[in-house]
Amino acid sequence: MYSVIGAGVAGLAVASELVSRGAAVQIFDPAGPPGPHGCSWWAGGMLAPWCEYENAEEPVLRLGREAIGWWQDRTTVARRGTLVVAGRRDLPDLRRFARRTEGFREVDAELANLEPDLHGFSKGLYFENEAHLSPRKALADLHAGLQARGVAFHAGEAPEGLQNAIDCRGLSARGALPDLRGVKGEMLVIRCPDVTLSRPVRLLHPRIPLYIVPRGNGVYMLGATMIESEDRRRITARSMLELLSAAYALNPAFGEAEVLEIGVDLRPAFPDNLPRIRRIGGRIYANGLYRHGYLLAPALAKGVADLALNNIHSEMVDEDRD
Amino acid sequence: MKRFYGTELPNPLMLGTAQYPSPAILEQAFRTSGAGVATVSLRREGAEGAGAAFWKMIQELGVLILPNTAGCHTVKEAVTTAHMAREVFDTRWIKLELIGHTDSLQPDVFQLVEAAKVLTEDGFQVFPYTTEDLIVGERLLAAGCEVLMPWGAPIGSGRGLNNTYALRAMRAEFPEVPLVIDAGIGLPSHAAQAMELGYDAVLLNTAVARAGDPVAMACAMVRAIEAGRLAHEADPIEARDMAEASTPVIGKAFLA
Numbered sequence: 001m002y003s004v005i006g007a008g009v010a011g012l013a014v015a016s017e018l019v020s021r022g023a024a025v026q027i028f029d030p031a032g033p034p035g036p037h038g039c040s041w042w043a044g045g046m047l048a049p050w051c052e053y054e055n056a057e058e059p060v061l062r063l064g065r066e067a068i069g070w071w072q073d074r075t076t077v078a079r080r081g082t083l084v085v086a087g088r089r090d091l092p093d094l095r096r097f098a099r100r101t102e103g104f105r106e107v108d109a110e111l112a113n114l115e116p117d118l119h120g121f122s123k124g125l126y127f128e129n130e131a132h133l134s135p136r137k138a139l140a141d142l143h144a145g146l147q148a149r150g151v152a153f154h155a156g157e158a159p160e161g162l163q164n165a166i167d168c169r170g171l172s173a174r175g176a177l178p179d180l181r182g183v184k185g186e187m188l189v190i191r192c193p194d195v196t197l198s199r200p201v202r203l204l205h206p207r208i209p210l211y212i213v214p215r216g217n218g219v220y221m222l223g224a225t226m227i228e229s230e231d232r233r234r235i236t237a238r239s240m241l242e243l244l245s246a247a248y249a250l251n252p253a254f255g256e257a258e259v260l261e262i263g264v265d266l267r268p269a270f271p272d273n274l275p276r277i278r279r280i281g282g283r284i285y286a287n288g289l290y291r292h293g294y295l296l297a298p299a300l301a302k303g304v305a306d307l308a309l310n311n312i313h314s315e316m317v318d319e320d321r322d
Numbered sequence: 323m324k325r326f327y328g329t330e331l332p333n334p335l336m337l338g339t340a341q342y343p344s345p346a347i348l349e350q351a352f353r354t355s356g357a358g359v360a361t362v363s364l365r366r367e368g369a370e371g372a373g374a375a376f377w378k379m380i381q382e383l384g385v386l387i388l389p390n391t392a393g394c395h396t397v398k399e400a401v402t403t404a405h406m407a408r409e410v411f412d413t414r415w416i417k418l419e420l421i422g423h424t425d426s427l428q429p430d431v432f433q434l435v436e437a438a439k440v441l442t443e444d445g446f447q448v449f450p451y452t453t454e455d456l457i458v459g460e461r462l463l464a465a466g467c468e469v470l471m472p473w474g475a476p477i478g479s480g481r482g483l484n485n486t487y488a489l490r491a492m493r494a495e496f497p498e499v500p501l502v503i504d505a506g507i508g509l510p511s512h513a514a515q516a517m518e519l520g521y522d523a524v525l526l527n528t529a530v531a532r533a534g535d536p537v538a539m540a541c542a543m544v545r546a547i548e549a550g551r552l553a554h555e556a557d558p559i560e561a562r563d564m565a566e567a568s569t570p571v572i573g574k575a576f577l578a
Contacts, residue, residue: 055343100534181345181375206478228345228376271379272346 001026002308004166005158007033009040009135009293010286010300011168012142015151016074017301021309025151028158034139039170040293042187042263044213044223045135046200047071047295048082050103050127055209057274059315060292063299068131070298075141077133080199083107083115084125087249091123093204098125117195117251132200132213135294166284166304170268173287176280180287182266184227186235188243192257193218203246210246219260222247226291232266267291277303278319284308324500324522326469327415327447329386331523333358334551335513335544336388336502338527345379347536352383355540360385361417361525363392364407377410388449390417395430397437404441416441417449417471417504417525427477427505431458435465442466451504454488456495463499470496471504471525474516478528480508483515493520510539510546517550518558 004015007029015025031037049064071077084104086094098106104125107114111124147153158165167173174180197220202211213221225239240262247254269290270276277300278285286304289296299316306312313320323330337357342348352360362380364373380387389407394400397420404416418437422430429451435458438448442465450462454472462470472492475481483489484506493501503516504525513524524547533539 057343096532229373230375269344270346271344271349273344 002164002166003028003158003162004168005029005162006038006168006170006172007031007143007153008038008168008170009043009139009297010170010289011166012139012146013297013301014166014168014286014304015146016142017298017305018308019146019149019151021305023305023309025146026154027146027151028154028156030155030157032155033143033153034136036263039185039265039267040135040139042185042265043135043293044187044200044211044221045133045138045294046082046211046213047077047131047133048127048200049295050101050130051082051084051202052292052295053102054097054100056292057272059274059299060296064292064295066302067295067298070301071131071133071138071294074145075133075138077131078199079129079131082127082130082132082200082202083111083118084127084202084204085111085118085121085123085250086204087120088122090204090206093206094123094125097204101125101127103127103129115197115199115201117197117253118201119251120249130200133294134215138294163282164308165282166286166308168286170287170289171266173285174268176283177270177276177278177285177287179270180268181228181271182230182232183269183290184225184229184231185223185263185265185267185291186225186227186239186243187221187223187263188240188259189215189219189221189261189263190247190254190257190259191217191219192254194253194256195220195251197250201250203250205242205246210243212247212250220247220257224291230266232264235262235264267293275300275316276318277307277314277316279307279317279321280319281322324498326449326500326523331358331386332356333544334517334523334547335359335540336361336504336523336525337530337540337543338525339363339380340392340527341531342536345376348531349379349383351530351536351540352385354537355544357540357544358385359388359523359525361388361390361527362411363390364403364410381411386415387411387413388415388417389413390451391419393421394419395421397433397440400433400437401440401444404446405444408446414445414447415449416446417451419451429453429473431455434458435461438462438465438467449502454485454492456492459492459496459499463496469500469502471502473505474503474512475506477505479506480529481506482508482512483519486515486519489516489521490519507543510542513543514546514550514553517547518553520554523547 053061270288303314303316335357336359391400507526
């Protein structure tokens with residue numbers, strides 16, 4: 001019996017991978033089932049390895065590509081690509097983005113067909129093979145799928161001395177993982193039925209990679225800041241201004257949107273912003289998904305299952321000691 | 323080499339710490355290039371030690387730390403940020419940045435002089451981010467600054483030295499003052515040019531952090547700065563309009 005500690009995207013993905021390989025699993029989380037207490041609740045849910053590669057290490061592209069298929073077996077995935085645009089004065093940033101990435105085609109006149117509600121943009125990059133999902137639905141689907149296969153969820157602390165424990169607690173595990181840090185992210189959920197966008201749109205911005213993800217029924221997720229701070233209490237006025245200005249730049253009708261939610265949390269990250277698997281004293285730690293929770297959770301889960309079930313050390317394993 | 327408030331820089335590259343793909347790459351850029359000073363912003367990371375994990379990593383780089391007041395628009399904000407910086411990094415150095423214009427991020431030189439005075443009286447050693455204006459430079463020195471940091475071009479623009487005439491004039495006007503080109507550098511050739519003009523250091527961030535390979539670009543910058551410094555010390559030739567052959571042409575058997 002394997003005991004997964006933590007029911008965020010990392011823990012549920014690990015449990016799901018283990019169960020799919022025939023292992024018996026139970027899950028502990030003192031906060032109960034997935035909810036606003038975990039940072040994966042606030043994620044964008046973009047499966048966008050090609051776009052992310054603009055500012056990430058090579059494994060993000062290679063491992064991230066496996067994510068779409070993994071998630072399609074477990075939840076609803078929208079395969080509508082990603083559109084990247086820049087304001088007129090930031091067109092050099094669009095050229096730079098194109099130089100640093102692959103898997104896109106340049107669009108100009110076609111832009112109006114892809115997203116008729118984007119106004120004032122003459123050029124964009126269309127990453128046709130990317131996808132997105134709804135994080136909260138994905139968490140709920142994983143949760144339900146595991147329960148249906150007999151996985152017990154314990155809403156409490158894992159008991160001391162647990163055998164075969166797999167620690168997926170995110171930032172709460174930093175006591176055992178001293179090189180883990182929190183990177184603050186802020187996001188908004190807005191409702192604006194006047195604007196129709198059918199795929200994630202990224203607006204290039206000199207400081208923050210801003211994106212808007214359609215959640216259906218006129219609801220959009222607007223994210224996300226990246227701040228080297230561990231203050232998870234509140235959004236700052238500046239961040240809120242920047243997020244809303246981005247939406248307004250995409251279509252001024254967003255000015256009439258209702259603000260439904262404000263999310264603030266910390267992404268667990270290692271110094272190179274890549275996830276890690278460590279086995280220390282019999283316990284496996286899987287952590288550091290950073291801003292790639294949904295993109296890299298499948299690869300992390302496979303790596304954990306390889307180590308736990310077959311003693312195979314995949315590339316994410318950087319430490320294995322008693 | 324001139325001293326900055328009594329301190330000799332191990333290397334004339336002052337490198338910013340924002341916008342890198344990851345802290346690991348930031349660290350490698352510093353270690354591999356040998357940049358002498360790390361500039362670090364406090365404002366966005368927030369008060370009450372919220373940025374402590376990141377700041378600790380910067381401190382562990384083992385280079386001189388120059389905290390800045392990036393993003394401040396008023397004297398009051400800048401002074402508060404400077405005090406916070408002194409507490410966090412235990413240094414009297416402060417790069418004073420007071421933004422006056424949203425699109426160009428041009429410094430507000432009037433508030434800059436005022437804040438420089440307040441901070442100097444508070445015991446800070448101020449590195450003011452200013453324009454190439456000579457009179458502003460004089461006022462900053464009168465306010466107690468012992469270093470001037472004129473812009474090359476707007477922050478993050480990568481345009482290089484927009485006004486070499488004025489920057490040369492500034493060097494000539496303040497021969498004893500340590501001068502740093504701050505902002506606008508995009509390429510190593512820009513940094514080399516600054517040093518060829520006789521500047522004492524170069525401060526940059528975006529050109530390295532946002533390059534495809536920040537570590538390689540940091541190394542390129544350090545080498546260009548070294549080349550520019552050596553060239554300046556070597557007393558370069560004057561440019562002229564006509565050719566001046568380096569070997570005599572008269573008296574050869576055959577003239578082409």
